Amino acid sequence: MVSATPASGLAGACRRAAWQHGGMLDIALQPVTVGTSGLGKRPGADAGLARAILSSRFHQADTSNNYADGESERLLGEAIRELGGLPEDRVVFSKGDQDPVTGAFTGERMKRSFEESTGRLGLETLPLYQLHDPYTISVAQAMAPGGPVDVLVRLREQGRIGAIGIAAGTRELVEEYVKTDAFDVVLTHNRYTVVDRSAERIIELATERGMTVFNAAPFGAGILAGDNFRGATYGYSEPSPEFLAHVAAFRALCAEWGVEPATAALHFSLREPRIHTTVVGVNSVERLHELQGHVDAVVDVEFWAALEALGTPPAPPTD
Template identity: 40%
Template sequence: MSAPSAFDRRPLGATSLEVTAVCIGGGPLGSMPGAFDYETPSARGVATAVAALTSDFGFLDTSAAYNNGESERRIGEALREVGGLPSSIVLATKVDPDFETGQFDGAAVRRSLEGSLERLGVDRVDLLHFHDPERISFADAMAPDGAVAELARIRDEGLARHLGVAGGPASLMARYLYTGVFEVLLTHNRWTLADRSADAVISQAHEAGYGVINGAPFGGGVLARGWEAVQKYCYGPASAETERAIKAVELICGEAGVPLGAAALQFSTRDERIDSTIVGVSRPERLAEIEAWASWDIPGDVWEALEAASGRDAGLDN
């Protein structure tokens, strides 16, 4: 199978949205040093958002929680600079717990969305995700005054065209898909060269007609920059299994002359079950690098070696 272009467009499941194979992620452009170990100055973050909005990437993802709304504020400033949201761009954000109280009930979801719309300077978003719902119990989320019921009301009011669930634990994501409220699955850090624990839920979502988005193909940076530079996975300590997988695929890529980031990105973009892959970007010049990695020619024997060496049995959860 040849690598798709980063700009290839395809339907997002059964939604009305069409997205590019690569989605630009707004976490790093909002500056999240706790996760990525570096700061992104405000001017550079805005410039990165402007570059994304005026590029051929057709999908931009952010969250209320990315640096307490700073990612959304910078994207909002970029939208004002370019004269509003281009018709070619799908804009997604996520609702999060209350910044001060930590509450994640229906009222907090409503406040989260209202804050996002204000920061972004838009009247509605194309896609709204329930972000990391593992922070509360499933029963609380599904209560009459809970987060999920409020998200459904938000969609019914037209403030979000479509709803997704975005989280880590694959088994929990599957439970939310079974509710029938959500149209899109966003899994992160669980389908990479170092961790395949989202395999079953990705298949479940795809086969049922949901849109599937895979976030963090670089596992927080280590599968782009290498083990010596990062030495952690998913923003925290890596298990021994995960570390072995990372070092093994890094060695294979080095010997083959293939950028580690290209292999990590294509592990996701070449998967026909996945509609779009989110890549966080913190500087404008990274967009060209991502485009090049997405279409890098990786020989078949290298893929066979990567498949054999990567984290088939490693996983953050089941």
């Protein structure tokens, strides 16, 4: 699943032994992980969604310290307690985030983030904890002795974390972190979809290193999944007319083949052998049920050849 490789010279030769992988994501991943970034944004209404997620056919949930200001983790923790503890066949992944007030992302902040996450979830250990959106610090600062990555490594050595990962959007930044060889897992989002291949290099680098790959947001933040409450945006950004034309051609192809666009978008990620699990965010019980239908749907193998015939997608609006 994840191989042991030494760190690059970025953190200095004297740190290489410290960065040596001490853990693995040693669980059998399901093809789909439920993303919970939207959980907790509806005060008083999302407790039922948290329970539904942990009782669904999908045994993996992905959250983060900063999702809904901590409400995502809190609601999952509440549901876990109602179940009498996290069932043995269920796992929850989370991420460490910068200080929500100051933006600081120091080693001390990573320690606090982890304790906040485990406290809300009511779990002593997590199978995966990730450095999340480290935009307020440089890679060198993140990798420095006593920095956030050093803290993650030590938590892994202590057995509090099974594996450590990098989860961010900006492609070049993620590539730089992957090249440090410090991580077991990489999560990319809104950058490897049925209309976007911009994360190809990230996936290549991760595969070369034997890393586990999480591919999140296969619907491009909504535009590929039917009604898009954000308008005609892709990955939270305004796309070019050429990109929108390609999306329209994709939708027309789906109509021709009798395939729901969301089904095709999901299966595009599921059929990629280098991707170990696809993270799909759900913000309601209805969306959770729809996800089950998309997973179970069968897409004609010849559809994919027709999709390739559409040509290389135009540059996406993301970086």
